[in-house]
Amino acid sequence: MIDVMTPHTPPQVEPPDWHHCASGANSSDPVGCRGVVVASYGRCLSHLDTDEKNTYLSTLSPGDDLDLRATDLSESLLDEVLSEFYDPTLRRKRFGEVDFTETTIEGDANFSQSQFDGEATFYLTRFLGSAKFNDTKFQKYISFEAATFLNGSFFGRAEFMSESYFGNLEFKSTAGFGNAIFRGHTYFFDLSFQEDGYFANATFLGPLEFTGCTAKDVVDFSNAAFHSTPKLGPLIASGPVDFSLATFEAPIEIEVASTEVTFRRTRWKSKATVRLRYAKVDLSEAFFEYPVAVTMKADRFQKDSGNVMREAFHPSLTPSVRLTSVRGVDAAHLVLTDLDLSSCIFSGAFHLDQIRMEGECTYSRTPHGVRRQGLRPTRWTPRRTIAEEHFWRARNHASGISAWRGWTTPGLSVQPSTPSVLSATYRQLRKSLEDGKNEPDAADFYYGEMEMRRHDKSRPHGERTLLWIYWITSGYGLRASRALGWLLLAVIATMVSLVLWGIPNDTKDLASTGRIAGSRLTLTSEKPDPAALKVPYSERVTTERFEKALQVTLNSVIFRSSGQDLTPQGIYIEMFSRLSEPVLLGLSVLAVRGRVKR
Template identity: 45%
Template sequence: MDVTGVASFGAARFEGGACFETVRFEAGVRFGETQVAQDLWFEDVEMRAEAWFHRASVGGTLRFSVREVAGDAVFEELAVGGDAAFSGTEFWGIARFAGAKVGGAAWFDGAVFHEDARFDGAEITRTAWFDGAGFHQEACFDAATLKDDVSFQGARLHRGASFGAAVIGGDAGFGAADVRGDLAFRRATFQRTATLGPVVFPAALDLSDAVFESAVTIEAAVRDLRCRRTRWASTAALRLRHATVDLSDAVLEFPVGVASRSRPFLAEDGTEIDEEGLPDPRVRVTSLRGVDTAHLVLTDVDLTRCLFAESVHLDQLKLEGRCPLPLPPAGVRWRGRAPLLWTRRGTLVEEHHWRARRPGADGWTPAPDGTDVREPAALAPVYRQLRKALEDAKNEPGAADFYYGEMEMRRHDPDAPGGERALLHLYWAVSGYGLRALRTLGWLLLAMTATVLAMMLWGLPRHDPDPVSTGRTTGDTVTLTTRTPDPVNPSGPYAGRLSSERFEKALRVVINSVVFRSSGQELTVAGTYVDMTSRVVEPALLGLAALAVRSRVKR
């Protein structure tokens, strides 16, 4: 049946149900403020113009089996006591469901929205099905209340979707969905959501200011995951791929794990979900600022761009698997005429930002626009707390890098006392804060070489003094006195003192001094002082070298 004029049922009252079957409405359809006590069915219907159901009320089920609505579809403040089914309907105009209330489940599977789809403030008591639906323009669910599960399996969201301040009572599924814009859940509340995802698309998943009231598993392969000021009131597991994660000011009341997943997520049929547009599977955490990390576990995530300053309880942060940190510039750098070889160690990106501002600091990463640059006094406690976290996890080699960073920040702190900074400079130059074995062994070799040379030139006497015995006889008594003459200082040209015999004696003296033993060699006054000095310096250097080796192999 064709209806050529406007079909108006505005404010009509149906004591029972109503059914429209095999009808084509050529003009507008108006059910504004209509009340239907029982079911309202539209079977095999076409609407060639707008459909107006503003403030309509259906006591039972609304079955909207309409092939297409050519104009705007207005269902604002619609009230349905039972289920509402819009499966397969094609909406060519704007679809407005703002403030609609559905007492049962809502079915939009296979529906196509060519213009904006507005579900602002809508309330759906049971599951909301959008499987296979197509959203060509904006899909807005801001402030909606979805009391049960919401499913977008295989849906096509060409411009993403917004769930700002929405309330989601159950799981949210986006398996095999084609999402080409951002998914925004800003200020959303997840009441009993056990699973969010898997979500796979090359844009942003925004959970900023969202609240998760129950234990949840979030599975996402996205370009960006924003969790700024997100609050987890229960345990959570974030299983991610490709994502750049921002956890600034997030609130973690229970253990939360952020882990990199090695393989793509699986669809319901067991096949891997395509990750087109997401070429790099690494997960990068970019900020932990303002986070109480006592409940945070990071597993196999990239920390090369992570901001740690202003975090709380960093000493309780757990780092599992491989969590790389930024390295200093590779190779030799030149400052004026002096070469600098940066020590290869794990650093904080905040240290990169600070060093990049200094003259001659080529190769260090500058701070992005809008990022505060922290001074050494602020970074030293960060290094200290991270060192303790790794020490508690029995990761001594990793903790050694953080100790090195802490000492570097103390050494460069302009507000530290001058004497302390001088000692730290000496400690750094001699042994790399007790962490660089090769540097210490180099100084030990140099010290031993200098000591050997000093012994050959001034420390060994010209000749080993021979004991001289004198005596006297008194009756039947013979008294003998043995005296060793003082060593005679060497004389003559220096080249003549550099003989193999004197080298062997000097080497024996130096080796014995390293292990606190006496060689028994007679020395000149100068040699005695050189030997005393070497007995203090060289064993200390040997001990520092042993300490550096231990810090790299201890578990």
């Protein structure tokens, strides 16, 4: 350090009279020189007259130490001091060890294009103007602990070669670390960003500890590179947090509570766990080389000390995390846990059949209640759907018709997928759930797959007709109530048809007639003609005929023949019943099995 009592002072310069800085003369000065003996020129710089100041400035040269602790500095005075450290060879200001502990800088502090060869301490420093450290190189330890930045701090393209401490400090305005390079161990802890925090294109080559920080606006890590960051967060941000195009080289845990978190085209080159709260998350075109888990954190985040972090979100918001897109993602390494997937765009992702959806993931639902399409009432079957089906139905059907209301309308920038694409998406998601032994939820995705195949006009008309029959009779083998309803109708129709046209007049097996000629008796037995149904309709509806029709029908349901004599019409009625009713019964059993299968 430069001290007036050391031989560093040029011999031809007489030390000024410092009696006015001694104890007693300025004992009330809160930031000036304290103690019986003044330690250095610099620490009393704000109390020097012009000649004394010039004498002090003449002792400074590039590469010297600078001690301005507990000093009030105006912008002009600081500029005069810093200009003495300009090295024309390097074309930048060069410092040795620097200490600005408890210093107050009233105007802008321009340290841009500087080089700190020694340790630099800005502990409890108050920057009342903007603090500019653009293109600055810190060769050794640097500390900004408990500092205050009132009007912006700028570290663009700065290079930190050793340990860097930014802790327990407050950025009242924009904090910019764009394109900065951190080569040593870097600490960002207990920070408060009152406005934007920019780390775009920053490179963290050494370990980074970014924890216990809060922000009231944007926090931008876009295109940043994290080479050795075991944990990033907790970070509580009222505005968006952007990790677009960022790269994570090592295993990492990310903990963020924010209304919007973007990982668009982010690259994870190792495994990662992302815990979020309140966020709307975009994973479009993200790249995973190892498993990456994205999950909703149910409890509030805690600092390393164990203290729970305060969240200042609107009371109407819930901590649920809503995933909006996995378009362009290779989902083979993606694990989603306890997320809201009701608005997620799955189309365009790869290996969706290998994605893992665990916990209580929620999906969009079909519209509720009975609606009217013309004079015909319509009710959508309750089931889980993906957002793309909502978009397709809302865009391709008349939204003014009551039956089609309730389907989510896509935004102007969203192009609805075609039924062929949606059927493939449903098929892959179904397989993923089936592989995870989640058969009941997979059944809803199978229903969606069949719906899209039925509406796909590129498929043959015959196939679509069969799918329509499959849908109307049993909901693709997934709606037991529908199949049972049709079975009940078929049983009733069969019984009524048999009573009216299928049961013959007489049910006796044989009819005998006799004739007596002399002493000889002749008997003739004849089987009644089943076709001889000549009973009036008013006499056909009897309890006896209904009982016989019920026996025939119930035997038909289980593929058995009743052995009952029937009219020719009744034979065909029984044949149709033995064909259709067991199928409907089987579909009912299949639908129940699809809902309870484990």
